[in-house]
Amino acid sequence: MIGLIVFTAILIAWQHFGMEKVMEFSAASGRPVELVDDRLQQGGSVARLTRRPDALTMDCDLRLTFQWPYCRFLFPLSKNEIGVDLSEFDSISFDMSYEGPGDHTARLVLRNFEPGMSTLSDYMSQKVNEANFIVPAKGIVVIPVKVLRTAPWWTDMRHVPLLQTDMRIDNVTTVDLSIGARDTAGHHRVALRSLKFHGKLISQNRLLLILVGTWIGCALVWLGLALRQSRSQLSSSTTRLALLSKVNEALELETRELAGQAYTDPLTQVLNREGLRAALMEKWQNPDSSPEQFAVVFVDIDHFKKVNDTHGHGVGDEVLCAFAAAIQRGIRASDKLARWGGEEFLIICSGTKGADAHLLAEKLREALTYQIWPHSLRVTASFGVTALQPGEVIGDAIKRADGALYQAKANGRNCVRAA
The missing domain is CATH 1.10.287 (Helix Hairpins)
Structure with a gap:
């Protein structure tokens, strides 16, 4: 027993303080790298690569002849269906510098090949998992792997079923690091000293x-x-x-x-996507319930990025927790609240018509004005409401509610719109 206790303590301490594994992309790593720009889509941006022992430098002349101009590093991991499993890595670090106009935003994209949905002949059929971040003037950027999410534009374009919209990086074929936006035309220079995936030899x-x-x-x-x-x-x-x-x-x-x-968001303690998926499957396995009895409410915290940028991510986390708690108090026990991603939440209201869901959303929106927020902030939210139609899958209703949410945001936020 003493030996087993000592063995357990040593392994736990080793896993916490050591047992590190790193996958590196840099000039010194010897991994193949390509530069890609929007000339593939008849754009006018031009990217040039300079290799130095200490960095891979991309000079990008970004031009607005394409709707979404870009230049990017592309690190191929596989040319066939067998990619690299990155799911056991915990974080990603970027040692890089950025010179040029704009706010110096970079985007990491991991393309995952999923049998049954992806094909070698169609590059865009591979799942797009992405995360955006600001490159600081100095220092190394570290982001958790868990912040990656499947790109909404990709799921909409590919009409991906709800049960296949989860973020997966267990068969990654390419790692992309790109720059570019509509308002950042001009010369950009990105020096990438290293891009590293950090994890443990044995996961927790x-x-x-x-x-x-x-x-x-x-x-x-x-x-x-x-x-x-x-x-x-x-x-x-x-x-x-x-x-x-x-x-x-x-x-x-x-x-x-x-x-x-595994079914709960660790920050807000409400359901995550897996938890919502499991709850819906359990609900619909009940012969007394049917998809026609559901309404969907999509909620997005207004200007949440400003809270993080002004007060820090710690205050942002407090706002998310308080927001989730306020919404949870305002719905029935039979309703399901899930954190959809970032500052977006989804409410599934069973046995509820569209008009009743609209009234519920207005009630929740008004209740937020009486909520006491961290640092005396004023927090509002936009709501998109719809009802599940007969014979319709829940994924279509969620997309429709998402469209209504975008209408609410386009109409000045802090309002409810129904589809």
Whole structure:
């Protein structure tokens, strides 16, 4: 037992402070790199690559002859259906500098090949997982892998079913790092010293499974010895079996708790996309429920980026938690609230018509004005409402509610629009 405790402590400490694995893209790494610009779409931007021992430098003359001008580094990982599994990495760091007009925004794109949906003949069929970030004047940018999300424009363009819109990077074929926007025409220079994926040789979840398995294995060995000894000590066997039953019950409860965490957003404690998906599947497996009885409300916090930029991400996280709690208090226990991504939330109202969902959204919007927010902020939200039509899949209703939300934002925000 002492040896097992020491072994467990050493492994946990090693996993926390060490056990690092890094996948690097840089001039020194020797990985192939290409430069791509919008001339592929008949644009006028021109990108040029300069290799130095310490950096890959991209000089980009960005021109507005294409709707979305861009220049980008492209690191190919595979030319066939078998990509690289990046799902066990926790964070990504960028050691780079940026000179040129605009706010120096860069975009990371990981394209994931998914059998059944992606094909080699259609490059755009590979799932687009992206994250935007600002390149600071000095220092290294580090972003968690979990902030990557499937690009909404890609899911809309490809008409991807809801159950396939989750972010996946378990079969990545290319890593793209791009710049470009409508208001940043001119000469840009990006010096990429390194792009690194950071992770653990053994993930925390896998390590916990190994440790639990080891403990259970040792417990089983100990149980065998105890049962052998119990032949001569029948009077104490009942107590020992009861103890083992409690241990197994505790392990089962812990396993159920860990499984429940996979369906909950760790910050706001409401459902995540997986949790919403599971709740909907469970709901519709009930013969008394049908998709026609649902309404969808899409919610987006107004000007949330300004909160992060002005007060920091810590205050932004507080606002997200308070916002989720306020919405949760305003809906029924049978309704489902999920964090859709960033500052976007989705409410599924069972047994609710479109008009009733519109009234609910107005009620929630007004309630936000009475909410006390961190740092005395004034927080409002825009709402898009729709009802599930007969024979319609929930993904179409979500897209329609998303369209209504964009109408609300285009009409000045802090309002409700129905589709």
